[in-house]
Amino acid sequence: MSAPVIMWFRQDLRLSDHPALSAAAAAGPVIPLFVLDDDTPGEWRWGGASRWWLHHSLASLSKDVPLVLRRGRADAVLAEVMKATGARALFFTRDYAPWSAALEQRVKAACEQAGAQCHRYGGFLLHEPEAIRNGSGDYFKVYTPFSRACFARGEPRPVKGRAQVDWASHELDMPPLAGLSLTPANPDWAAGFGPAWQPGEAGARARLLRFLEQGLHGYAEGRDRPDQDNTSRLSPYLHWGEISPHQVWQATRQAMEQASGRLDHDGEKFLKEVLWREFAYSLVHHNPDFPEKPFRTEFTDFPWAEERDALLRWQRGETGYPIVDAGMRELWATGFMHNRVRMITASFLIKHLLQPWQQGERWFWDTLVDADIGNNAASWQWVAGCGADAAPYFRIFNPFLQGEKFDPAGDYVRKWLPELKDVPAATIHRPWDMTFPPRAxxxxxxxxxxxxxxxxxxxxxxxxxxxS
Ligand SMILES: Cc1cc2nc3c(=O)[nH]c(=O)nc-3n(C[C@H](O)[C@H](O)[C@H](O)COP(=O)(O)OP(=O)(O)OC[C@H]3O[C@@H](n4cnc5c(N)ncnc54)[C@H](O)[C@@H]3O)c2cc1C
Known part of the structure; x- marks a missing residue:
């Protein structure tokens, strides 16, 4: 039997449309490996909600794959496993987090040392960040021309089927998933996540199909309504690579074609949202400081009014602004928050409470199941007005008007704030106007x-x- 190769799974926890896995499968028997690396990302190691998702996603993948689990610095672990197995080659999907370029260099060096080939593939993004350039050869700082350049490249590569893999039998230890201690125990703050989500490739596919059948029609307007079910909720699946952006793109195009024009407006809008993810990664790739430092340097010395109590009340959803509090409670209960409400809650923290955007970014990092180094950083900078193509700082959301506009009957607020369940629509977004506001x-x-x-x-x- 030929010597095995290693497939290093990262944020690509799927078996279909997987360029690195297909190439590994063609090269020989494959050892599937996942490394929980809390060292390399430092402060940006996975947060609590991400770990919950990761646990269930690995459990799902393990049903089909004899997954080898390890913990430690990825390059050191890979070197050990290559040595122990005599693997001839390593295959992996490229990642764009600020620490990944150096990590991938170290991995390459480890392969050379072990006499193994090192093969890196794309797949996390539709377009490599280097491929989308403006007329001067620079990366785009503004979204609209960026998205135009993406569309101008033509359709992304076609989707590939599930790889037929000969999984290698080997002598490696197979510690159980529970050993990674990814789920919370005492207290189990993730109890509400299970009913809301089905992590893994099958869950991703089901979510996409459901969205195309039920959510896409009316998406362009409905996507702003947290009281409606118009968005795809694919973000955690895309983040963990349980579905590829190519699969999402191609299935959307097919749904548009089948609807013979009736879904064109909604479909285009949806595809443009998917391109915001590409734009975010282009910014992070070209600016490794992006998750921490304002892109617009004039914001470096912004006079924040840092105050722990204000941050805590925001985190707990006790600000007294129903749409803000409903969003923060939805986040805590399910690991997710609707995009419109993310914008409102982020704006409230940054502008009404004058807390640094990085504090909100950190809280989201810990509590979102889709916490994503690119999308989270780009979105917080967007709201704060300090990003590349950001909302101007002086445009300040009025939280109760936002609530009245996007949750007109108050259904979203009532769902997450039981203390307001009996408040009528007319005052639900400003309970302080009631003669007897709810005491709780x-x-x-x-x-x-x-x-x-x-x-x-x-x-x-x-x-x-x-x-001056
Ligand atoms: C303050 C703030 C923080 C955010 N943090 C994250 C984060 O950590 N992870 C994350 O994936 N998204 C983040 N977003 C972007 C957006 O809110 C989510 O991607 C979206 O709500 C996910 O829901 P969906 O899958 O139903 O979106 P859909 O409307 O169905 O969109 C489809 C896909 O497009 C991408 N997308 C949509 N909107 C954006 C956007 N504004 N920026 C980048 N990509 C987008 C996502 O991958 C999403 O799954 C944040 C937004 C704000 C305002």
Whole structure:
């Protein structure tokens, strides 16, 4: 029997449309390996909700694959496994986190040392960040021309089927998944995640089909409504590579074709959202500091009013603004929050409470099942006004008007704030206007007009510094 090769699984926990796995399968018997590496990303090691998802995703993959689980620095672990198995080659999917380029270099060096070939493939993105360039050969800083350049490249490569793999039998230890201690025990704060999600490739496919049948029609407008079920909720599946963006793209195109024009508007809008993910990764790839530092350097000395209590009340969903609190409670209960509400809650933290966007980014990193180094950083910078193609800082969401516009009957708020369940639609987004506001719900922690004025003054201070 020929010497085995190693498939190093990362954020590509699927078997179909998997370029690295297909190539590994063609090369010989495959040892499937996953390494939980908490060292290399440092402060950005997976947060709690991500770990819950990862556990269930690995459990799902293990049903089909004799997955070898290890913990430690990925390059060191790979070197050990190559030595122990005499593997001839290593296959993996490229990753774009700021620490990954150096890690992938070390992995390459480890392969050379072991006399093994090193093969890196794409698959996490539709387009490699180097491939999308503007007329001067630079990367795009603005989304619209970026997305146009993506569309101009033509359709992404066609989707490939499930790889037929000869999994290698070997003498390696097979420690159980529980040994990675990825799920919370005491307390089990993830109890509400199970009913909301089915991690793994089968769950991803089911979610995509359901969205194409039930959510895509009306997506362009409905995607802003947290009280409706119009969005795909594919973000954690895309993040963990349980489905490829190519599969999502191609299936959407097919649904559009079958609907002979009736889904064109909604489908185009959806594909453009998928391209925001590509744009986020292009920004992070070209700016490794992006998750920590404002892209617009004038924001470096922004006069934040850091205050632990304000941050805690926001995290707990006790701000007194129903749409904000409903979002924060949805997040805690399910590991997810609707995009419109992410924008409202993030804006509230940054502008009404004047807390640094990085604090919110960290909280989301720990609590979202789709916590993603590219999308999270780009979105927080977008809301904060300091990103590449960001919402202007002076555009400050009015939380109760946002609530009235996007959750008009108050169904979303009532779902997550049981203390407001009997409040009628007319006052649900401003319970403080009621003659007898519900006693169990706190009054607003800041007054909107004052908070707005304070935020604008803080923004004015950096503009002045810039001018002087
Ligand atoms: C403050 C803030 C933080 C965020 N943090 C994350 C995060 O950690 N991980 C994450 O995946 N998304 C993040 N987003 C983006 C967006 O909210 C989610 O991708 C979206 O809500 C996921 O739901 P969906 O799959 O139903 O989206 P759909 O509307 O069905 O969109 C389809 C896919 O397109 C991509 N997408 C959609 N909107 C965006 C966007 N604005 N930026 C980048 N990609 C997008 C996602 O991969 C998504 O699954 C954040 C947004 C905000 C405002």
């Amino acid at each position: 719900y706190p009054p607003p922690m800041v007054e909107h007009g004052k908070a707005r004025a304070r935020a604008l003054a803080a923004f004015g201070a950096i503009k002045k510094d810039e001018a």
